[in-house]
Amino acid sequence: MDSSSLLTLQSAQTSAGIGAQSSVTSALSDKARDPKKLGADFESMVLSQMISPMFEGLSSDGPFGGGEGEEAMKSFYIDAIGKEMTKHGGVGISAMMQKELLKLQGAQSVPASS
Incomplete structure (x- = not known):
């Protein structure tokens, strides 16, 4: 796997993690x-x-x-x-x-x- 593919994969994982975290945080009620x-x-x-x-x-x-x-x-x-x-x-x-x-x-x- 070349470095550009690895960077793209890492970026996608980071974006998915941030999106999941924000959705969990927003799902918490007051x-x-x-x-x-x-x-x-x-x-x-x-x-x-x-x-x-x-x-x-x-x-x-x-x-x-x-x-x-x-x-x-x-x-x-x-x-x-x-x-x-x-x-x-x-x-x-x-x-x-x-x-x-x-x-x-x-x-x-x-x-x-x-």
């Missing part, structure tokens, strides 16, 4: 860009990952009979715990994320965390 929601979602994910090891190694023969079904649903339960922890105050990750996101967006004022 709600998805909301710093409060993004911060809460991130904090929920972090908390879920932090508490996940507490459930490793536990036998699943508890009140629901155990088995593969209970094992498969454990991740949903852990995610729900993380979301509830965030809803009831969390550990402050959400407020920190909101502050940094607002700085990145160029906002002048930072809303009080709830």
Whole structure:
């Protein structure tokens, strides 16, 4: 392959990448860009990952009979715990994320965390 063909191919790939990125960015709704929601979602994910090891190694023969079904649903339960922890105050990750996101967006004022 000669150098002009390679440059044309690279240019096409770059243009396609930029077009795809802009279409994905424009597809995001204003709600998805909301710093409060993004911060809460991130904090929920972090908390879920932090508490996940507490459930490793536990036998699943508890009140629901155990088995593969209970094992498969454990991740949903852990995610729900993380979301509830965030809803009831969390550990402050959400407020920190909101502050940094607002700085990145160029906002002048930072809303009080709830």
